[in-house]
Amino acid sequence: MSIESEIRSRLTAEFQPVKLEVVNDSAKHAGHSGDDGTGESHFAVLIRAEALAGLSRVARHRAVHKALGDLTTRVHAMAIDAG
Template identity: 85%
Template structure:
């Protein structure tokens, strides 16, 4: 299973989002710091879910990080747009 599909699966299971976009941006960072050559080092996530709606920005990000668990340390960078 790819990291991208694991991200998607964990977020769907945790939040049942109404909108979810997981984009692998690793190709934009090839050769840069943090590029481990795996092609799965940088991601962007856009998530909209009722479970996140009442939380502040920091709390939403913490909830996403908690849902992703060990995946957050397996990638170099992850941009999160949660609401």
């Protein structure tokens, strides 16, 4: 399973989001620091979920990181918009 698919799966299972976008931005960073050649090193995540409503921005990011578990250590960069 690709990292992108794992991100979608874990976030869907944890939050049942009303909106979820996962964008693989790795091609934009090819040859740069953090590019490991897999094509799965940089991601952008936009998530909207009732479970995150009312939490501070820091708490939302922590919740997303917790749900992703080891995936956050398997990628170089992940931009998270959990507003």
